[in-house]
């Protein structure tokens with residue numbers, strides 16, 4: 227099995243990003259990302275810290291706006307409008323999930339599509355499904371780059387994606403379709419799920435159930451991308467597939483951690499830099 231090592235690819239790309247940022251700074255442009263986090267979800271706190279650390283490493287200015295749990299939609303919208311107008315801000319990211327009093331769709335729609343580094347706004351989602359250039363959701367984008375780096379062919383392949391979230395399953399389906407795969411999206415209502423996953427040449431799982439898929443559920447020689455991050459009682463982190471059992475069964479597979487996660491953050495930085503380059507061009 228070939229290990230699809232997201233961490234090492236992320237490290238390589240990070241070096242190139244450092245150089246790109248140095249060049250931008252010579253032109254007087256400092257790429258800037260603002261991350262908004264509402265409340266204190268423990269997983270979100272870890273991801274947000276990782277994002278800050280990576281930005282610092284690359285030389286991207288990043289600001290964390292930490293808002294209390296009881297923040298209203300009105301407060302959050304006011305902040306987003308202010309950041310939309312701020313010419314020094316390239317990327318705006320609102321960490322999800324938001325507390326339940328806030329409608330996520332309404333918030334995402336308020337972000338200027340040109341600063342929407344997550345690629346979640348309806349404008350960017352529409353462009354993605356039309357195969358037009360735009361900002362793309364970071365986790366799916368990272369998966370495509372990881373597969374490309376390991377020369378994994380996508381055109382004509384049967385791709386099964388388990389999970390239909392707005393941040394992973396749906397945008398990934400669009401990217402795979404744009405790359406000429408035959409795409410199936412499975413979800414909680416899918417009948418005979420594990421018979422379906424077994425038909426996949428490329429299987430991508432994002433359901434959040436530790437080691438849910440094993441040898442019997444995966445075609446021999448398939449490529450497996452594991453987006454699951456499940457924290458076990460002993461504090462360790464594992465994916466949605468039984469990695470140890472699949473090692474001798476598949477042709478290539480991402481580990482968890484150090485697979486898709488680091489690539490997600492890398493794509494966030496890449497898109498922030500791209501937006502800043504646009505700012506440099508406009509002068």
Ligand SMILES: Nc1nc(=O)c2c([nH]1)NC[C@@H]1CN(c3ccc(C(=O)N[C@@H](CCC(=O)O)C(=O)O)cc3)C=[N+]21
Pocket residue numbers: 272273276319320321322323344364365455463482483484485486487488490491
């Ligand atoms: N608006 C928004 N945009 C997001 O992109 C977004 C979000 N909300 N909410 C939550 C998910 C999840 N996500 C991850 C980012 C980095 C790792 C990551 O760095 N993982 C490491 C560490 C894993 C660990 O130890 O927890 C790894 O897989 O090696 C994981 C998951 C971004 N998300």
